[in-house]
Amino acid sequence: MKFFSKESYGLPVLLAISLHLLLIVVSLVAVDFKEEQDLRVNDRPVVQAKVVDISQTIIGKRIEEDKAKAKAQALAAKKKAQQEKKRKAAEQALKERKKQLAQQKKQKQAQEEKARAAAEAAQKAEADKLQKRQVAEAEQKKKAAQKAQKAKDDAKKRLAQETKKAEAAKKLAESKRREQERINKEKAEVERKRLEVIRIAEEQKKRQEEAQLALAQEKARQEALAIELALQEEAEKQQEIAEASARQSMSALIDQRIRSRWIMPPNATNGMKTQLRIFFLPTGEVDLVNVTESSGDALFDQRTVDAVYKMGRIEELAELDPFVFERNFRTVDLIFNPQDLRR
Incomplete structure (x- = not known):
């Protein structure tokens, strides 16, 4: 600034x-x-x-x-x-x-240098004293070591003699121990073989019993499975018969209701037919109608589709089992072929 x-x-x-x-x-x-x-x-x-x-x-x-x-x-x-x-x-x-x-x-x-010099002098004096003391101690140790060595040599000689006697006694005892171990081992081996024979016999007997039991259980399971399959096949046949009957009757009902609401176009003739695919809701109401195969006449097809939507709700579909409805009536293919038309 x-x-x-x-x-x-x-x-x-x-x-x-x-x-x-x-x-x-x-x-x-x-x-x-x-x-x-x-x-x-x-x-x-x-x-x-x-x-x-x-x-x-x-x-x-x-x-x-x-x-x-x-x-x-x-x-x-x-x-x-x-x-x-x-x-x-x-x-x-x-x-x-x-x-x-x-x-x-x-x-x-300067003070540190002076103190260091004094410390070094004191260290040197202490080292000299220590060296003298170590020399004296070394001499004493040498004499003590010589005395101890002599005592050690004497003890070693006595120990060698005692060791020789002990080894002889030990060899004799070891020989007796090995002989006893051999006898005991032979007895134990005989007993082990006897127990092994018994164990093998019991295991074979147990395996035979288990095999017989498993065979009986498998036979019973196969018989129960056969009965269950037979009952299931019979139930499926009955279900198929019931569903086929329901499809036939329901298709007839749907066809009848479409006919009752169908308005015949002026140009309709015998032989005209329209194939429809009807999508139902679980409540029985019509969700969607598609023409899968036309009759060749657009008005005929449209009147047929209109009749399907006019059916309203089919209560019989709402009363069906949900599984049966989903498998048979969620989508229904129907051929609308009215008779007694003009020739």
């Missing part, structure tokens, strides 16, 4: 103030001149006095603004100078602090 000194604005401010004062004087003179003219014209003695507050005029406000701006710039310059002074003081203090720290570090290093 750039600051300007008070001296750089002194001359412009002085000129601005002088110019504003000149304008105020000129304006006052002009006002007085005009008032004198008005007095001469009216020929009446009039005395008027007016106090003008220069600070409330545009020129006065501008002068005040210039003064305030100059004052703010002077304060900013002063503040910058103070900040610069503080910065230099801080830098000087930092330099002094670094100098003090360097001196303290140097002193500390």
Whole structure:
């Protein structure tokens, strides 16, 4: 941020103030001149006095603004100078602090060096004492080791003699133990073979019994399955017969209701027939009708389709079992072939 000194604005401010004062004087003179003219014209003695507050005029406000701006710039310059002074003081203090720290570090290093030298001297003296003590201990250990070795050799000789006797006794005992183990092993093998023969015989008997039982169970299962299949086939046949009968009767009912609502077109003749595919809802209502094979006459086909939609709801379909309805009457193909038409 750039600051300007008070001296750089002194001359412009002085000129601005002088110019504003000149304008105020000129304006006052002009006002007085005009008032004198008005007095001469009216020929009446009039005395008027007016106090003008220069600070409330545009020129006065501008002068005040210039003064305030100059004052703010002077304060900013002063503040910058103070900040610069503080910065230099801080830098000087930092330099002094670094100098003090360097001196303290140097002193500390000298103290550490002196302490290290003293420690090394003490270490050397302690090492010498330790070496002497170790030599003395080594000599004592050597003598003790020689004495112990002699005792060890004597003990070793006695142990060898005792070991020889013990080994002889051990061999005799081992021979007896092995012989007893052989006898026991032979007895155990005989017993194992006897038990194995018994186990095999029992397992064979058990397998035979299980095989006979499984054979009997399989035979019973096959007989039950045959009976179940026979009953199922019979039920399916009865179901097919019932469904065929229902299809026949329902187709006849649908055909009869279509005929009762069919309006014969004027050009209908014997031999005309329309094949339809009717889609029913589970409620018995007609959902959709398609002509799968036309009679050759559009009016004949349309009258047939109209008759199907006029049937409305077939209650007999709503009373059927849902499975039977879905398999047989969800979609019904019907050939509409009315007789007794004109030839």
